Amino acid sequence: MDKGHLSVRRRLARYVAGAFAIALIAAFSSGLVAQFRESKPVELPNGPAKPGFDISRFSGAGNGWFETFYVKDTESLRDVLKAGRVAEDTRLLVAHTVGGRLAFVTDQMAYHHLAQGSAGGKDWLVSF
């Protein structure tokens, strides 16, 4: 296989892998799950439930594994690129929030999953 073809395959693999993160769904083996620490108990209210929601199917698996990203500061993406802290091919999530567009590094959001902040007096929440 030539190097160019290999490179395309690697890029494809990387982007498709990232694509699954935005799918916001899970598809991993129990072996990988086992590497994580135990989930924290979830404090649940006493309902009510949205029609059709079955609380008996809720699982607290993963509670406490992730840390919401509270965004205090933002910076110019162009400056970040100039500083070499991202590359032109670095994968981003560009969110359209009530405070405007904002870019996140996909690899970081694959950990945080949630980001919150305020802009122009409006509070926003991004889910990934």
Added chain:
Amino acid sequence: MVSTIDGQMHHFNNVGLYDALFVMQDTETKTLWNHITGEALYGPLVGRTLGPVGNVLQMNVKQALVLDGDLRAAISDRAYFAGGRQFGTAPAIGSGRGPAPGRGGAPGGAAAGRGPGPGRGGAGPNPDAALSEMFVQTLGQEDTRRPRMDMGLGVWTGSTRRYYPMELIRQRGEALIDEIEGRKVLVYVDPDTFTPAAVFVNSATARLQNKEVRLDNGQVLQGGVLFLRGGRRVEVERPQQVFTRWYGFALTFPGADVFGQ
């Protein structure tokens, strides 16, 4: 989404799974929330939503700067790789094998692509990917029109909820025109990110050529940005969308249309 409820900012965390999808909880009222639609699922705020829900689009830095040269970025202290170098200091959780914990197998994260899912062989989505039992036990009644782990673009706007299987988009040359509530919509696979996306257009046909989507009205979509025949840029409108597994979209939007079926 908007995190303000009754004038007060609420704080959200992922606390578990339902329908094998992440569920958010606000720390103030302990209400559980759907993280795709922003609807309250269980708790005192049922009936409320965190809308409007904004799109979260995947692109690379180069594309993002073409989209918006003044784009701001939010970068946390979590480790990540860029240009072959590692940045950030906070370690990953789990095995510590990667810069992002999600890669080690976190639910919903990039692990989906690193585990049994796509990307492992570098040849695209793996149709044989499977959900672990931990997730399966939270599933509701599944819609069997597509395989559980089928990949596609889910679009919802107005009263339309429609799923475009990746397989079908590819069969149509990776660019197709559909109609949603009287408006033409281009559904395509971005040649740079290999992810599907949708954008409203004024065109009856679309053709992918040399990493550009060419429309029959002379407009060209390049890097997610639409240009007129003369090269002037056109602002675009996108329907709400998510690149997802079939089960996730179908359980979130029961009875959704499936393009081509």
